[in-house]
Amino acid sequence: MASRGSGCGPEARTGIMSPMRVRFAPSPTGALHIGGARAALYNWLMARGSGGTMVLRIEDTDRERSTPENVEQILDALRWLQIDWDEGPISQVERSGRHEEVLQQLLDAGHAYRSTATGDDVKAYKAEHGADKGFRGTPEAEGAVRLRVPDEGATVVHDLVRGDTTFQHVHLDDPVIARADGTALYNFAVAVDDADAGITHVVRGEDHLSNTPKQLLVYVAMGVEPPQFAHLPLLHGPDGKKLSKRHGAASVQELRDAGYLPAAIRNYIALLGWGDTDDETLISTDELVRRFDVSRVSKNPAQFDEKKLRWMNGRYLRGLSLDELTAELEAFTGRTGLREAVAISREKIQTLADFWPLAGFIFDGPTDGDEKARAKWLTEEGRATLGAAHDALAALPAWDHPSIEAALQEVLEARELKPGALFQPIRVALAGTAVSPGIFETLTVLGREPSLERIAAAR
RNA sequence: GCCCCCAUGGUCUAGUGGUUAUGACGCUCGCCUUUCACGCGAGAGAUCGCGGGUUCGAGCCCCGCUGGGGGUACCA
The missing domain is CATH 1.10.10.350 (Arc Repressor Mutant, subunit A)
Known part of the structure; x- marks a missing residue:
């Protein structure tokens, strides 16, 4: 397990430190959410700021959700945002051979065992023994593979943004790490893949915090030093609820269709949950790379505020040269010969999508709806x-x-x-x-x- | 149910024991002006979730509570 304090002191500050190896590992469930985009951006900022490496891995062990189209959507969104990667995309399923290998090692070493116990069996066990006794199965010849959690002690997650979080082993059930057919499950596959890739910092959403002790236990079983962790607060919609497709423009493809610029989105998203002592609001990507410090990420969830993004996007729009803006607008509208119209409209629009309703009449004649x-x-x-x-x-x-x-x-x-x-x-x-x-x-x-x-x- | 995390104006934030509690978006008003917008200026808006402590002194430390969120899958 990580040595004490490895994740907390000032030495954990990111930036000009030794090269980092970070990764963005989305599961391809469809469009890239802005929460995911932010995680990708933070990882990217850390890699670029430290001269490190950004690895892209697709967590596709859930075959039903992982379609080529879904994967392409994610890559597409990332490319559009100009968040690039140095290694990958690595497919998690393609590493199944390696997963089986490690699984066998854990089985042989007694760190894991097979069991036919079902989820219901676990619940029944808990009901009988109380909450302070984690489920521990008995090894069988077949069944799913469970990781053996020690009865005593605790696992502490040293988190760059929230400090130490302690999980008592008695509260943990032996987690299933592979299906009965031998295919790896998430909490096992991530640890193996991150370890093999030499990942130094795992930066991801807070929804993974509770799973981290299980992953840490996998590292222990493998005898490998774990990476440092940083769990980002989740993003909420305007109603304070978890952000989802129902709450306005939540995916980067929607943002693109709404006429936002990648640079503005990067700036806005970077500030959604992170700020430094400087009061600056408009921060170029280069400067973001220089200034971003994951240990200064705020701990509380943030709401996505499209009004502020609109304002910021307007500032970026006006920061473009006439030629650049014209090119953007011509690509966005699919029209050509817009330059003159752009020149007289630029100060009145905040998004690319605002342009045509404002100036389209120049080309298509007066609108008759008003x-x-x-x-x-x-x-x-x-x-x-x-x-x-x-x-x-x-x-x-x-x-x-x-x-x-x-x-x-x-x-x-x-x-x-x-x-x-x-x-x-x-x-x-x-x-x-x-x-x-x-x-x-x-x-x-x-x-x-x-x-x-x-x-x-x-x- | 159990485990874990979080809590500063409507929103995002600064703040790390002593400040008139920071800045930005939004909102209101004014200026500019050919509408809107841009730009500029001003203003309203926070008993720092609540209650106890510790301290000469607490947004900052401790405890409890409440509220919100996450996890608890042979999903990721």
């Missing part, structure tokens, strides 16, 4: 104003921003109108709605003929 805007601005008076605007614009020798602005200012003064009384009808005529990029910019980008046509059609 009855309220039409009713409010295309009144008789509004249409009369539109007529004046049309004539002023039509008379323009040059179609550019300064000319357009000057012409419209003249109309404003000549008719003694408040700005909104002129600009809003024009906006509705061009876009069909009361929200759009700046009106002079829009007119300029739209071009003379389309602009005049739309204004004429609405007047």
Whole structure:
């Protein structure tokens, strides 16, 4: 077992220490959840920050859930987030030969035994002997393989984020580590695989904390020094309940479809449960790599707040060059020739998905869904104003921003109108709605003929 | 039931025995302004879950409770 204190002191701080070998080991149950994404990111940050190695392993020992499609979804999400790995993906089932080998060693050494006892048998045993007596089976010739847990003593998990947690052996039942057919079960396979891969730090969700003593016992049985552990608090949805597909955008594919940038997601997710003494909120990935320290991860569960992610994503969007943003938007919408429209829309959008509803009218014509805007601005008076605007614009020798602005200012003064009384009808005529990029910019980008046509059609 | 973890404004956090309890998102108001947004400025919002201790002094230490979460599979 780990020597005392190996997980707690300041020497456990991550960063410029000796190279770490970390791993992200998802079970392929479908889309990558943001909780999983965060675990992946933290591991990646530790590896990159220490010059270490990131191993990707797929925990696919549950054959029913592990389909190639599910695996591909995970890899896809990781790649999109730009979280790369140095080794793997390793398939856990493909290591079954090795698992059987170690299993036989434990069997031979008496650290494990076969038993036909079922879960019901264990429950019956507990009911009879009370809670303070863990189930200990008697070896049989066949059946599932159970790990022998010592009756005395305790196993303590030295955790980088929560300190020491002690599990009394009397509370532990001998866990099944392999099915009757010899195939390995999770708590056994992880330990063997992590040990073989030379993993130095296991960073994963808190849902694994209670299983850790079982895994530690496997290390002891194998006679191998265990890695250090860090259990991350779970993420909750807006209602305080566990985050799931029902609670909004919970998977990275959903986030991608919602128009978020990988860099923004990395920044946001890194801060979900981790913060350092610096007050900085916008932190580049490079800086994250430099600053991330797993021992400073907070112990309490965090709620995913999409509003904050939206804000942050907007900041990242505006941090992109026009070319970069245009490329993102063209990929996102599947359209081309967006550059001019992007230039006049960029400060009004927070996600990639915000762009088309705001500026799509430039390409596809005015939207016709906004009855309220039409009713409010295309009144008789509004249409009369539109007529004046049309004539002023039509008379323009040059179609550019300064000319357009000057012409419209003249109309404003000549008719003694408040700005909104002129600009809003024009906006509705061009876009069909009361929200759009700046009106002079829009007119300029739209071009003379389309602009005049739309204004004429609405007047 | 049993085992384990957690608890600072609505949300994410700073805080490690002595601070007017930090910053950010969100919210409200103001400025800017052609709507919205961006940007800038200001403001509201926390009896630090509750109750006991220890201490001259507790958000920080101890105990109990409550609440939330996780585990308790021949799932991962």
